[in-house]
Amino acid sequence: MPFPAPPLRRVQSAAEVVAKRSGLTVLVAPRRGLVLWAVARTVESTVIGLRSGWIAEAAAGPRWGKAYAEAVHALVELVPDRSEPVFSAVDTAAERLLELGLPVDHSYPPAAGVVATEKAIAESLDAVFSRLEIATDASVGHRTPWAGHGWVLDFGKGQPLRAGLKAVSGGSILESELRAIRLALCAAKNAYTGVMDGRCSVTVCSDNLSAVRMLREGDSPRERSTLACRDEVQRIRTLVAVADVQFLWVKGHADHRLNILADRLAVMARRHREAGLPADDTWRMVAGIVEQGNLDLAA
Structure with missing residues (x-):
């Protein structure tokens, strides 16, 4: 008599996990003499909040402190109680955000957040150089x-x-x-x-x-x-x-x-x-x- 087997469990791929991840994605990037930043709040594949800006690299201060300060201000606007995890695909940015007291999750950022912040940076760059x-x-x-x-x-x-x-x-x-x-x-x-x-x-x-x-x-x-x-x-x-x-x-x-x-x-x-x-x-x-x-x- 065969023994009953446990039901099969579907294993999610890493891509699916990242696609379903939610939280705040922060991107700070130097481009063409500027330091541009973007913050996206996402729930799985949906972007429910987005902020972006830039500052001249010469005016950004040591370790781009002013640019990070603007990004953190935008993050607090999106989630005032800072209750959601914060993600960054760049290790140095994650370290800076930790220093500023943010709850940084070292997992890979939500896919929707990565796409949204990279697009926002590109659009900001085109607007600045229009x-x-x-x-x-x-x-x-x-x-x-x-x-x-x-x-x-x-x-x-x-x-x-x-x-x-x-x-x-x-x-x-x-x-x-x-x-x-x-x-x-x-x-x-x-x-x-x-x-x-x-x-x-x-x-x-x-x-x-x-x-x-x-x-x-x-x-x-x-x-x-x-x-x-x-x-x-x-x-x-x-x-x-x-x-x-x-x-x-x-x-x-x-x-x-x-x-x-x-x-x-x-x-x-x-x-x-x-x-x-x-x-x-x-x-x-x-x-x-x-x-x-x-x-x-x-x-």
Whole structure:
């Protein structure tokens, strides 16, 4: 006579367990000079609360303390009594949250929470970098072959300015102005890839009318361009082929703050190269110029 067997018990997979897990998922991540954070409250596969934000990495404080403080504030808004478990997929973040007195569960976070926080971070990043103003300038000396190029990137929304400069030997002033535009666009792409795929609305400001006309309308006899100038135009057009970008002429040495900064950087690039000054000294002075620019914009 056969013995009765116990009923079969279905064993849940790890994926099913994670999918049914509930609680608060916290994600704090550095991206493109920012520290972004997101907090999601989930019950199994349903998101019932979501908060997100960002802070400039330079302003986030030691160990991104201010960013974590904002995330904890959002967490308390979602669950005032802190009665639900808190999850983080990143060990260092879990340690920081423990230090702040939160009941961190070291299990893998709820699947819905992971998806929601990663999506919130991506959307915040796109929103922060939705608009960009670029100012460029060039400086050509009369006694040496060096041409200086300067550019300033302003993404707005309280972000600090991003600046760059470079000295190159040879080239007319028109070629140098076009090269400065190309270098600035490459720097913008490195800051945020969405600059070149249409996710960001870009305005490039130059005080060289011929350069702006060539980029808007194409070459014409009145611009007196060389083969090198036309090559720069083609390289720029290839770079911005699918970008949302417009080229704008601004009056030089007037009241356009970004143009004034770009001019100072271009002159500095040329003069420092002519004088053979160390790169560390140059970048130290660039930091000072950018800091003053940030203060002027905030005023």
